[in-house]
Amino acid sequence: MLALETLxxxxxxxxxxxxxxxxxxxxFFPTDESEDATLEAKAICDTCPxxxxxxxxxxxxxxxxGVWGGLDSNExxxxxxxxxxxARRKAS
Ligand code: SF4
Structure with missing residues (x-):
């Protein structure tokens, strides 16, 4: 097992x-980032301070x-x- 903190x-x-x-x-880095595959990681992130x-x-x-801060790469x-x-709207 590779612990996440090594990244x-x-x-x-x-x-x-x-x-x-x-x-x-x-x-946190499932082979596919489907909703089902990321549920476990996101549930842990929900409890993370x-x-x-x-x-x-x-x-x-x-x-x-991967999942970071409760969001997968697409999110x-x-x-x-x-x-x-x-930012663009504010600048214009
Ligand atoms: S938000 Fe999720 S991925 Fe980020 S440190 Fe917390 S548990 Fe780990």
């Missing part, structure tokens, strides 16, 4: 409190795969698009 940058302080810290990385920091990290480092892509669109 994180060591200087990320929020990881100390992560609900998934010692769990199997495979739970550092989910906001985790999601922020995933967005700022453009994590292409993060949609969120990034919404953030980008809002």
């Amino acid at each position: 994180w940058e060591p200087q990320e302080p929020w990881r100390e409190d992560a609900a998934c810290r010692n769990l199997d990385v495979a739970v 550092v989910a906001d920091s985790c999601l922020q990290y995933a967005l700022s480092t453009n994590q292409p795969e 993060r892509r949609r969120l990034r698009r919404r953030i980008r669109d809002q």
Whole structure:
């Protein structure tokens, strides 16, 4: 089993409190990211005290795969698009 914390940058302080810290990385990186395949990870993220920091990290480092902060890669892509669109609207 590969623990999820091995994927994180060591200087990320929020990881100390992560609900998934010692769990199997495979739970958060299923081979397909269908709704069913990501349910277990998202349920763990729902209980995580550092989910906001985790999601922020995933967005700022453009994590292409897996569940981070309770969102899978498609959900993060949609969120990034919404953030980008809002920024464009504010700028115009
Ligand atoms: S939000 Fe989910 S993936 Fe992120 S640290 Fe918490 S349990 Fe892990």
